[in-house]
Amino acid sequence: MSRRLVVVLFLDLVGWTRLAERVDPEPLQRLLDEYYEICSDAVEEHGGVVEKFIGDAVMAVFGADTSQEDDAPRALRAAARIRAEVRDLRTPATGAAPVEVHCGIAAGEALVTRSARAGIRVVGDVVNLAARLQALAVAGEIIVNETVAHLARPHYTMVPVPPVTLKGKAEPVPVLLVTGEAAAGADGADGADCLMVDRAAERHRLRGIYHRVARERRAELVTVLGPPGIGKTRLVREAVDDLVAAGARPVAVFGSCQAYGTAGNYGALVDMLDALARRVPSCAELLRSDERIAGVLAALREASLPRRAGTVPGPGVEEVSWAARELLTAAAAGGPLVVVWDDLAWAGQSLLRLIGELMDGLRDLPLLMVCVSRAELAGREGPWAPGADGTREADVIEVGALVPADGARLAVSLAAAGSGAEVEPHGLDLAEQVDRVAVYGAGNPLYIRLMMDWLRNGRTVDEVPPSITAMVGAMIDRLPAPGRRLLGAASVIGPSFTLEQLALLGEPAPQDAVAELVGLRLFRSAQEAGGYCFVQQPVHEVAYGRLEKEQRVAWHRRLAGHGFSPGFHLEAAARLLAGLRPDDAGLAELAREAAGALLGEGTLALRQRDVPTAIGLLGRALVLARGGPGRCRSVAAVRLSDALMLSGDTRGALEVVAEGEWPATGSGPAPALVRVQRHLLAARLGKVAEADVAGLRAALDGEEPDRSARCRFEQLLMLIHLDRGRFGAAEEAAVAALGHARDAADAYEEDRLLVALCEIRQWSPSPMAQKLAGCAELLERFAADRFLALPALAARARCLALTGDRSGARSALTEAESVVLQLRLTMGRVLVDQVAALAASLEGEHAEAERRFCRAADALEQAGYVPVALTMRVQAARECARRDRPDEAARRIAELLARREEMDVRGRILCLTAAVLGAAERGRAEPMHAARMDTEPAPAEPMRADVLRAEVLRLLRDLDDPCLRGEVCFDLARAHRCLGEEAEARAMAGRAADSYAAVGAAKPLEAVRAWR
DSSP states (O other): OEEEEEEEEEEEETTHHHHHHHSOHHHHHHHHHHHHHHHHHHHHHTTOEEEEEETTEEEEEESSSSOOTTHHHHHHHHHHHHHHHHTTSOOSSTTOOOOOEEEEEEEEEEEEEEETTTEEEEESHHHHHHHHHHHHOOTTOEEEEHHHHHHHTTTEEEEEEEEEOOTTOSSOEEEEEEEEEOOOOOOOOOOTTSOOOSOHHHHHHHHHHHHHHHHHTOOEEEEEEOOTTSSHHHHHHHHHHHHHHTTOOOEEEEEEOOSSSSOTTTHHHHHHHHHHHHHOHHHHHHHHHOHHHHHHHHHHHHHHSSOBOOSSOOOOHHHHHHHHHHHHHHHHTTSOEEEEEEOGGGOOHHHHHHHHHHHHHTTTSOEEEEEEEOGGGGGSSSTTSOOTTSOOSSEEEEOOOOOHHHHHHHHHHHHTOSTTOOOOOTTSOHHHHHHHHHHHHTTOHHHHHHHHHHHHTTOOGGGSOSSHHHHHHHHHHTSOHHHHHHHHHHHHHOSEEEHHHHHHTTOSSHHHHHHHHHHTTSEEEOSSTTEEEESOHHHHHHHHHHSOHHHHHHHHHHHHHTTBSHHHHHHHHHHHHHHHOTTOTTHHHHHHHHHHHHHHHHHHHHHTTOHHHHHHHHHHHHHHHTTSOOHHHHHHHHHHHHHHHHTTOHHHHHHHTOGGGSOSSSSSOOOHHHHHHHHHHHHHTTOOOHHHHHHHHHHHHTSOOOHHHHHHHHHHHHHHHHHTTOHHHHHHHHHHHHHHHHHTTOHHHHHHHHHHHHHHHTTSSOOHHHHHHHHHHHHHHTTTOHHHHHHHHHHHHHHHHHHTOHHHHHHHHHHHHHHHHHHTOHHHHHHHHHHHHHHHHHTTOHHHHHHHHHHHHHHHHHHTOHHHHHHHHHHHHHHHHHTTOHHHHHHHHHHHHTTGGGSOHHHHHHHHHHHHHHHHHTTOOSEEOOOOOTTSOOOSSOEEHHHHHHHHHHHHHTOOOHHHHHHHHHHHHHHHHHTTOHHHHHHHHHHHHHHHHHHTOHHHHHHHHHHO
16 A cells, blocks of 8 residues: 555547447447457557456556656546557447547546555545546547646647536636657757856766776776757767867767667677777778678678668678777777767677676777667667676766756757748747747757747747647647658658658659758768658657558558568558458458568578577567467577577576477477477487387378478487587488488578588598588688688688698688687687697697697686597597606596596597506506596496406497598507517508598598508
8 A cells, every 4th residue: 555646547438329329239348348459459469457447438557556757648648549459449339439539638646556356556646636637638539637637748739628626626727638649768869059058967987987997098988878959979079079179189989879660780890890980090991901791791781771771691600700900909009999879778799798798898998888778778789788796897987967947058058050041029028938948848858949940931839739748749849741641651660761661662852852841950961872860769669650551551552562671661560550440351462461571581590690680580470470389480480499599598498499389380299390490409408208209200201291290300309419429421411411401492500501511521432522522612611700700710721731731731720719719619729729739640740739728618617618628639649648747647547537428539539548548558558547537436337448458449430420430440450569579550551541541531542651
């Protein structure tokens, strides 16, 4: 129980009594049920609760549980939505009038109680007042009390009506009629041509942080938070100007995020990098000299423009991060650098993650990173978010509203500024106009500035609606009809648009009309030729909201049909159509088209390893595709499952394809592709049985052919074969899977399988020529994405080392190491270290080989890959033995021997072989004990060298990696010779030579022949 300020909404149907007299109760009840559902959905979506239904009347409360600063606007939005959607209801009576509601909203103090039996109950005069206002309103009207008007003025236009006498009220009650809605405001142009007031403390803090960065040459991040239009961007620009005026010479670049469309991850980054290229000679020179960095920037610029959707992925997130680091490093080398990320509330998770990575990677540079955003950013992951102890990594500057005196001061400065066109009195003196503007602006500099601009253009204060949002609506209404239509068309395209797109939507001669709106400061030119953008976000949102939904649907579909952001536009069209006509015959097909487009865009992001974006797009595709059992749904589920696995969310990956999710419609088993994915995930977790695989194969053989399912099934077999060391069989499965992917024209699966095949072939019986050809194919395919090219570079280096091409191997390794260094790939370093160790060992550089194997093992253990890490430890111990340190090598092998059950097949057989060879070289075949920890008892059974050798021979029978077989046979041959078993030694050496010769491994073959 508590006393609190609440907003109470009352509404009911107009003419319900007359309708009930003419209509049978059953269809009337159906109408009532639909009406209740509309009301409940709208109220709950806007954060309110329905307190009660009373026949055709509804009472809802906002702020009953938790007050929000915008409870009044939420109530108004809910009422407006209900009014619009109720009009779409079919009246169950011949000749009956359209269904309408009338509404009253009041805000005031009330006692709020909650009980298990009665739920929420609101007691107070505010409830009675809302009911009286609802009775006063006619069809379609929303009438509010003064308190609601005060709270909602930034969001709604309202006009006073004559005070009314309400039952139970001693005095007439001032009330207002809601006449229109405008979308929430947003930061716009920073108003650099007007006075900056009341920001001295914030500017001082920014300057102090900059001087610390310059003095200590250490990067810092500061977050500037505040509501839309409060002057955050202007504050940062003024602080930079202060520094310049004081003699500092910072290089300051700005990048701004968009609130609409899919370019939020790249638009701001492109702005910032382009500014660096323009302003910093070292960056311009770097772009001229490094084609790869220039290519990354060009690809990002292309991705950020509102062009037709492409099908070829550009650089992956690692490449983007590397290019940004290189340019920032070059820029900061000449002196302190200020990078400002504006409107980060609209940023995608990938950009937020990139900012964090840049800060982590550039700590030792004189770099000040300024993140400007609405307060919502503080709740998103990053250095701006408070930790468990309430502290933040970044400094935070919170920008609040101006006090009334400062708001009036700003209005005065604006009234006197600008090309000699001063504000005219229009019946009111200047002081009174300024006072009213300051009140209406509510301390928001952007709102005050917009109001004064209107006054300067000959409008009067009385022409301005009594809320900031209404100001935007009035501005749009005063445009000529062609301008309003063009504004609406541009709003559907997005915050940025081109003349080409406007022409596509049927706008005649758009260039002249756009120029007129540029003159009115509604649009401004963008960097791209023929490109423009909205100056103010409220203008964009209101223009879009005022369009008829039918028009929006048509334009969204037209843009998608011509390849402009099809996922976004089709999804918007489907959402609008569902609200307009949920029973429309074409809605299901439109939703499927939207799902397919989002699936394509999500897959493209996945190919680029932009995992957060992929998860978002694929999740939306899955939601849209859930309406039917189509193929799109199963593919979206599988790819979302892949993306979640890449993000480390194993549980989420399993849940997407869990049996409980399928089938959602109809009966029978889940689609084959989904069932295969379940088993594939189980295999990755080591939880798949032979019987499960056999049952799945039988089920697939009995169903209609599904290339995608067959492709994934072969990948399942590939994983199982790899786990058991059957590399040839794994290669065959990968080749089969690749064939299915190509038959299905599935580039995503093809990419994955080509990389997998390249890695598998390193260990398979394929000849070196075939392995090298596969590497060449991958290097050509992934020329623009070095992350995917890295496995091919490593495999190429390994093959060349085995064939004896020392210079070719070193060249491939140098390139691979450059990729690892520039893209900062931890696991890539492991891959390169393994290959470099092998190459060094083949050349007799055993100390270097041991160092590389040890480093790879350390990284693998840290990442949790224990079986492979143990294999690297075995390889390092073998190199130690080759350095004539037999005692140390024997100790390390003995320690590892005790853990051989934790190893993969490769590590196990190498460890056993090393133990056999070590014993033989010491000239004894007596029992050996595995090393033990001090806390462990001695083994109950001693391990004899001959027993270990028998285990090696058993494993060797199933081994189909020729190079590993050759290595093992050669070690056994040397062991036989040490024991004086010359015939056995020659026979085993012959087997080693045959294994190496079978694949063309000339370098180790040469060593075997020389030994024989």
